[in-house]
Amino acid sequence: MDWQSRAVAQVKTLHPYVPGKAIELLMAEKGLSEVIKLASNENPFGPSPKAVQAVQQAALNMHRYPDGDAIALRQALAEQHQGAIENILLGNGSNEALELLIRCFAGVDDEVIYASRGFIVYALATKAAGATGVAVEEQDGLTHDLQGMLDAINAQTKVICIANPNNPTGTLLSRADLQVFLDQVPENIIVILDEAYYEFIAQHVDDHQTLIHAGLVICRTFSKAYGLAGLRVGYAVADAAIIALVNRFREPFNVNLLAQKGALAALDDQAWMKEKVEMTLFEREKMECFLEEVELLTGCSYGNFVLLSHAQAADIATGLENRGVIPRPLAPYGMAETLRISVGSEAENNQFIHALISVMRELDA
Numbered sequence: 001m002d003w004q005s006r007a008v009a010q011v012k013t014l015h016p017y018v019p020g021k022a023i024e025l026l027m028a029e030k031g032l033s034e035v036i037k038l039a040s041n042e043n044p045f046g047p048s049p050k051a052v053q054a055v056q057q058a059a060l061n062m063h064r065y066p067d068g069d070a071i072a073l074r075q076a077l078a079e080q081h082q083g084a085i086e087n088i089l090l091g092n093g094s095n096e097a098l099e100l101l102i103r104c105f106a107g108v109d110d111e112v113i114y115a116s117r118g119f120i121v122y123a124l125a126t127k128a129a130g131a132t133g134v135a136v137e138e139q140d141g142l143t144h145d146l147q148g149m150l151d152a153i154n155a156q157t158k159v160i161c162i163a164n165p166n167n168p169t170g171t172l173l174s175r176a177d178l179q180v181f182l183d184q185v186p187e188n189i190i191v192i193l194d195e196a197y198y199e200f201i202a203q204h205v206d207d208h209q210t211l212i213h214a215g216l217v218i219c220r221t222f223s224k225a226y227g228l229a230g231l232r233v234g235y236a237v238a239d240a241a242i243i244a245l246v247n248r249f250r251e252p253f254n255v256n257l258l259a260q261k262g263a264l265a266a267l268d269d270q271a272w273m274k275e276k277v278e279m280t281l282f283e284r285e286k287m288e289c290f291l292e293e294v295e296l297l298t299g300c301s302y303g304n305f306v307l308l309s310h311a312q313a314a315d316i317a318t319g320l321e322n323r324g325v326i327p328r329p330l331a332p333y334g335m336a337e338t339l340r341i342s343v344g345s346e347a348e349n350n351q352f353i354h355a356l357i358s359v360m361r362e363l364d365a
């Protein structure tokens, strides 16, 4: 049976998301006993002990359905964002929130605008929704071209997606530039501002500079700074009418019991999160200094990752993997000469640096 001919049209040209290589997989492939993964921008320090405790306790109740409205977690997030519970949509990872938003507002004949090197999920979700993606080239290969994105708006435009800081390029748009941009976007267009790395730039952001646009949707996640990637919790903050519509698309229990409890405890432990962010920023600077010294550093990252460029990036990636270090090649983003390296713990970063030095020697030989 030719199932492809039976599938909906958009699925035929859809390629599945390629995640960072799993540690166990590389171990098996290369027969290595120790492997570190610097490929998915995870928090190398693990979750808050309070989150772990909350999850352990919740596990005893996992024969029960979770609160389908996740009142406690949404209430806590509403307070943090100085909004109401009606302004908060939870997702199974912010990835799901992004998918639901795009599916809710963009269908066949509609267009979704994003940067050509924006987070790849925007393109995948757009295609899955049957809508048309409009990828706008970056000006310098890395930074969002906001004027270009404005120029791409037409009557079919329903959604614009911007990650800030951007993954994978690490660039940051200022609040002021974003507001000038938002002022020119028609009010009836949804603007998704994906702030998955917000906690890493929080010290640069003036909280009084609240961004204003009727269709603005802020997406955040517990996967990066909070260290809960495995639990899958993220959320969107927007006008209550927008959230209510997207909520119709949501599965009844999309955020599971352990995720709700773990995220609530993690949110409550701000001190822990902020300390790990500081450690990450400290380690990022060390990695940048090293990469600069060996003339491999590209761009200036505001996330918990750095970029490394070299004509033989693919060989470097293989060399690193042979030495038990998993990088993230950016070829799927059209950046065949660039690798993204997540900032790990001090020990992991040292291991990466040693591996890289050894790989470069091998390539020079």
Ligand SMILES: *Cc1c(COP(=O)(O)O)cnc(C)c1O
Residues within 6 Å of the ligand: 041, 092, 093, 094, 095, 096, 119, 163, 166, 167, 194, 196, 220, 221, 222, 223, 229, 232, 233, 234
């Ligand atoms: C990691 C990431 C996300 C997705 O995170 P979830 O684990 O699904 O919450 C979303 N946007 C960007 C830009 C990311 O890098």
